[in-house]
Amino acid sequence: MTTQFIQYPKCSTCRKAKTWLEGQGCEFNDRHIAEQAPTAEELRAWWQASGLPLKKFFNTCGMKYRELGLSTRLAEMSEEEQIALLASDGMLVKRPLLVTAAGKVIPGFKAETWAAALKA
Secondary structure, three states: OOEEEEEOOOOHHHHHHHHHHHHOOOOEEEEEOOOOOOOHHHHHHHHHHHOOOHHHHEOOOOHHHHHOOHHHHHHHOOHHHHHHHHHHOHHHEOOOEEEOOOOOEEEOOOHHHHHHHHHO
């Protein structure tokens, strides 16, 4: 499996992360999150592999998140409902999202976290 870089090209953090990955000489598949939204199956697998709370996979700063009032609604939703919601619109997913060849999954960009994950 090749490292996957899931991003939205207009996002400044995504652009910064992509530049960082390229600077590390990392080979990766680049995936536009709005054009090719993650499936429920992918999201479930990534969430489980990450060991993080499912809420960490939501783009809490996004307009769609605010429009849907998810800051209060998520607590009332089951995990399956949350995964289905994430799969319904890639813009709800935290980005960039790194899925390493070794199966590490990291939503959001922090260079030191990504560096450690890519070395594993």
